[in-house]
Amino acid sequence: MTDTDVLVAGAGPVGLTAALELRRRGVGCRLVDRLPARLPYAKAVGVQPRTFELWERMGVARAALDAALPMRGQLVYVNGVQQARVELGLPPEVPYGFACLPQYETERILEERLACFGGRIERGTELVSFTQDADGVTSFLRTATGEGLEIRSRFVVGCDGAHSVVRKTLGLSFEGGALPEEYMLADVELDWDLAPGYGVRAMHVPPGGEVDDLLVCIPLPGRCRYRLSMRVPPELSLGGRARGQDAVAHGPESGRAPGLHHIQEVVDRLSPRPATASAMRWSSVFRVSHRLVDRYGEGRVFVAGDAAHIHPPTGAQGMNTGIQDACNLAWKLALAVAGDAEPKLLESYDAERRPIGEEVVGRTLRHATRQGVHSDPGDPVTLILREAQLLITYQDSPVVEPGPAAERGPAAGDRAPDCGGLRDPIAAFPLRLHEVLGAHDHVLLLYADSAGGTPDCTALADEARRLSHGRMAVYCVLPDGVEPGFLAVPVLRDGRGEFRDRYAADGSTAFLVRPDGHLGARVSPAGPGSLSSALAKVFAS
Numbered sequence: 199m200t201d202t203d204v205l206v207a208g209a210g211p212v213g214l215t216a217a218l219e220l221r222r223r224g225v226g227c228r229l230v231d232r233l234p235a236r237l238p239y240a241k242a243v244g245v246q247p248r249t250f251e252l253w254e255r256m257g258v259a260r261a262a263l264d265a266a267l268p269m270r271g272q273l274v275y276v277n278g279v280q281q282a283r284v285e286l287g288l289p290p291e292v293p294y295g296f297a298c299l300p301q302y303e304t305e306r307i308l309e310e311r312l313a314c315f316g317g318r319i320e321r322g323t324e325l326v327s328f329t330q331d332a333d334g335v336t337s338f339l340r341t342a343t344g345e346g347l348e349i350r351s352r353f354v355v356g357c358d359g360a361h362s363v364v365r366k367t368l369g370l371s372f373e374g375g376a377l378p379e380e381y382m383l384a385d386v387e388l389d390w391d392l393a394p395g396y397g398v399r400a401m402h403v404p405p406g407g408e409v410d411d412l413l414v415c416i417p418l419p420g421r422c423r424y425r426l427s428m429r430v431p432p433e434l435s436l437g438g439r440a441r442g443q444d445a446v447a448h449g450p451e452s453g454r455a456p457g458l459h460h461i462q463e464v465v466d467r468l469s470p471r472p473a474t475a476s477a478m479r480w481s482s483v484f485r486v487s488h489r490l491v492d493r494y495g496e497g498r499v500f501v502a503g504d505a506a507h508i509h510p511p512t513g514a515q516g517m518n519t520g521i522q523d524a525c526n527l528a529w530k531l532a533l534a535v536a537g538d539a540e541p542k543l544l545e546s547y548d549a550e551r552r553p554i555g556e557e558v559v560g561r562t563l564r565h566a567t568r569q570g571v572h573s574d575p576g577d578p579v580t581l582i583l584r585e586a587q588l589l590i591t592y593q594d595s596p597v598v599e600p601g602p603a604a605e606r607g608p609a610a611g612d613r614a615p616d617c618g619g620l621r622d623p624i625a626a627f628p629l630r631l632h633e634v635l636g637a638h639d640h641v642l643l644l645y646a647d648s649a650g651g652t653p654d655c656t657a658l659a660d661e662a663r664r665l666s667h668g669r670m671a672v673y674c675v676l677p678d679g680v681e682p683g684f685l686a687v688p689v690l691r692d693g694r695g696e697f698r699d700r701y702a703a704d705g706s707t708a709f710l711v712r713p714d715g716h717l718g719a720r721v722s723p724a725g726p727g728s729l730s731s732a733l734a735k736v737f738a739s
Contacts, residue, residue: 200334200351200352202226202227203225203227203531203535204216204226204354204535205353205355206228206229207355207356208362208503209229209231211242211517211520212502212517214229214305215521215528216502216524216527219528220531221316223532223639224532225532226535228320228351229318230319230325234321234322235321236302238302239300239302239383240300241301242301242514242517243514244269244517245298245299246296247586248586251632252714252715257314259294265303265419266298266419267298267299267419268295268296268297270286270395271396272284272396274401275398275400275401275468288582288583288588289579292586292616293616293630298416325338325339326339326340327367328354328364334351335350335351336350337354352535353498353535354500355499355502355527356500356505357524360505362501365491370493370501372489373489373492374489374508375488376488377486379430381428381429381485382426382427382434382456383483384461384481385418385424386423386426386477387424387477388422388475389422389474389476390422392470397415397417398414398424398470399414400469411429411464411468412468413427413469414427423477428464429464431460434456456482458481460481461478486510486511486566487508488508488510488562488563489559490552490555490556491552494547494548495544500527502524503516503517503520503521506520506552506555508559509558509563511562512566515585515587516558519587522554525713526547529639531544538667539736539738540734543736545596546596546597549594561584590613591609591612591613592716593611597718597736598610598718599710599719606702607700609717610732611718613716613717614631614709615631616630616631617631618694618696619696621690621691622688622689622691629690634690637671639671640669640713641670641673642659642662642673643673643708644672644674644708644724645701645709646705655685658725658729665737667737667738672687672688673689673690675690675691675692676691678691705723706725707722707723709721710733
């Protein structure tokens with residue numbers, strides 16, 4: 199007997215995402231957090247374009263766009279002289295740009311959306327320990343009153359941060375280290391005349407030396423408001439006493455809040471324009487570590503977000519990576535709870551997400567110890583797409599159907615790109631592909647560029663629905679002039695040829711799109727039986 203299908207520990211952005219993704223798929227879920235209320239700190243403030251794509255599927259993109267501030271780029275100064283101006287431009291087919299949104303606003307938006315599906319945060323409730331067996335997990339909780347509570351669930355997801363109880367109880371290793379510097383964070387107004395919507399990275403570098411002073415300013419919604427990061431002055435530093443050698447030195451330190459005068463001293467030294475800091479909402483001292491677990495779960499228990507990977511905050515990769523962790527895991531858990539998952543599907547969570555965590559930890563550490571994101575060599579367009587998290591791929595995943603390498607367009611495992619100009623025969627307005635995909639979990643897109651090459655869409659749709667236990671939505675995408683005759687599936691017209699161009703589709707091709715917006719398979723030519731191998735990697739027979 200279970201009390202719930204999934205227990206999620208930790209109600210930050212990652213835990214809220216996991217709970218929301220489960221609840222909107224009808225999975226029973228309890229979300230607990232030891233804090234009595236949401237913290238008012240703008241910790242994670244950068245939102246990547248890929249996260250907005252996921253939020254569109256979750257139904258929160260509009261609320262986030264309304265609350266966020268566009269992030270247009272970064273101005274880089276060394277010794278008071280501008281060295282670079284990084285523009286965060288993206289190709290026109292990418293539907294969203296970069297944005298700044300305080301973490302407390304992200305949590306508010308996700309929590310309000312969770313409530314639409316009957317979910318809520320059980321505040322002041324802390325996961326103390328758990329044991330698991332072949333049938334489920336028994337968790338022991340402590341409430342705000344000190345009362346003990348026992349919960350039986352089929353699965354547990356630990357989104358409980360850098361000092362995760364879930365990770366420690368599982369005995370996962372958390373290898374890495376800590377940066378020697380301590381930093382200050384502050385949320386203030388700056389009355390300078392720099393262009394709005396741009397981050398500022400100002401450094402002091404002595405002749406022939408390394409950076410010895412640093413000020414990073416990230417714009418926030420509000421009048422001239424910024425989240426500032428800078429090194430700690432000697433009077434606030436704890437040095438080697440900050441944490442024990444065996445502890446994870448990551449995140450805000452309690453009891454050492456910098457005053458406005460500490461912030462102003464750094465601004466006076468490093469600001470490229472004369473500026474006065476004022477209206478400080480909060481401040482803290484924090485430490486930065488870089489660590490990664492050896493595996494993302496064991497048995498029926500998993501970790502996500504900071505419980506699995508921590509790293510420097512450069513490029514705003516941490517929260518966004520954690521949200522993708524939760525989205526990747528949640529749709530697989532939903533199939534497992536329903537009994538429709540291939541037995542090894544949950545193992546693919548580690549196989550797909552841990553390499554991403556490893557890459558992000560390495561990249562952000564490199565940026566933090568050099569001179570920021572712009573210091574990476576290579577093509578600037580590729581750099582921006584990587585920072586936008588649009589180049590993440592699962593091509594080596596055990597649940598992705600391998601196929602021939604595509605010279606153009608996405609391969610199996612890649613993100614399914616958006617495109618516009620699609621027409622429904624009934625609607626009088628054009629559609630975006632991501633709008634269509636977001637209305638479903640699993641989607642099969644069948645493309646044909648000529649009447650003679652049109653696959654038997656009805657037969658393929660029947661096969662896909664049968665093998666997916668009725669979970670597959672199917673669309674036939676056709677250019678103008680191709681008439682397939684009667685079909686028992688919806689047709690979308692690729693009137694402007696954007697789908698053909700973005701996907702490099704020709705002949706007859708089938709694209710399986712997963713709930714997280716990645717391609718599970720790209721099959722050409724599409725014919726009877728061609729989908730069975732790909733679907734068998736995900737769905738139980």
